[in-house]
Amino acid sequence: MPLLVKICGITSMLAMETALDAGADMVGLVFFAKSPRNVSLATACTLSGRTCGRAAVVALTVDPSDDFITEVMANLKPDLIQLHGQETPQRVADIRQRFKVRAMKVIGVADKADLDVVPAYAAVSDLLLLDAKPPKTAEALPGGNGLPFDWRLVAGLDPGRPVMLSGGLDPDNVADAIRLTRLSGVDVSSGVESAPGVKDPDKIRAFVAAARQAAAAAAGAGDKR
Numbered sequence: 575m576p577l578l579v580k581i582c583g584i585t586s587m588l589a590m591e592t593a594l595d596a597g598a599d600m601v602g603l604v605f606f607a608k609s610p611r612n613v614s615l616a617t618a619c620t621l622s623g624r625t626c627g628r629a630a631v632v633a634l635t636v637d638p639s640d641d642f643i644t645e646v647m648a649n650l651k652p653d654l655i656q657l658h659g660q661e662t663p664q665r666v667a668d669i670r671q672r673f674k675v676r677a678m679k680v681i682g683v684a685d686k687a688d689l690d691v692v693p694a695y696a697a698v699s700d701l702l703l704l705d706a707k708p709p710k711t712a713e714a715l716p717g718g719n720g721l722p723f724d725w726r727l728v729a730g731l732d733p734g735r736p737v738m739l740s741g742g743l744d745p746d747n748v749a750d751a752i753r754l755t756r757l758s759g760v761d762v763s764s765g766v767e768s769a770p771g772v773k774d775p776d777k778i779r780a781f782v783a784a785a786r787q788a789a790a791a792a793a794g795a796g797d798k799r
């Protein structure tokens with residue numbers, strides 16, 4: 575299966591076009607008021623209109639209410655909803671069933687014990703995303719903090735669903751991350767920015783190119799991912 579590459583936290587048409595031209599498989603739009611990458615539903619609709627099916631549109635939410643998901647589904651019609659909060663497996667299952675939407679549940683990882691929940695979430699999610707656990711500071715976001723975790727904890731993890739990696743990835747370290755973890759995809763936000771919330775076109779292109787190169791090298795080396 576080809577490596578999935580997601581560029582998250584897109585806030586401008588330039589960033590959207592750059593991600594699409596670079597060959598990203600997924601583009602993420604953040605709905606979280608405290609984030610520098612937060613977009614309104616109207617902006618998200620305008621940005622996603624540019625994709626024309628070239629990449630999957632991901633609505634990033636944090637503990638969303640049913641009312642909010644209803645609004646997102648009616649207007650944006652995303653291909654995938656990213657659940658980046660404290661959603662339980664039951665809540666993930668309910669969202670998928672009620673809204674007929676594919677769900678990517680995020681699991682925060684700091685140590686091995688954090689992976690105990692993987693089977694329960696894999697049973698109810700279409701994809702999983704492993705991200706660094708946010709630091710316990712007042713200003714930390716649930717994600718998008720640019721912090722990596724110990725990738726050795728998740729190397730070769732295969733719960734029967736595609737698993738993506740995020741947390742502090744950037745154009746310089748993504749190849750190592752792919753080589754070491756052998757997961758299904760990579761997701762980046764702050765690592766392709768020039769300032770919080772401002773995507774850097776050169777970094778987006780460099781990230782996608784480095785990820786594709788590493789995936790091709792892994793495939794050449796017989797890694798079936």
Ligand SMILES: O=C(O)c1ccccc1N[C@@H]1O[C@H](COP(=O)(O)O)[C@@H](O)[C@H]1O
Nearest residue numbers: 582609717718720740741742762763764
């Ligand atoms: O990007 C944000 O602002 C954000 C806000 C709230 C929840 C998640 C958020 N981003 C996601 O976090 C990970 C890692 O980001 P980074 O590359 O370390 O900056 C990524 O999945 C983003 O989609």
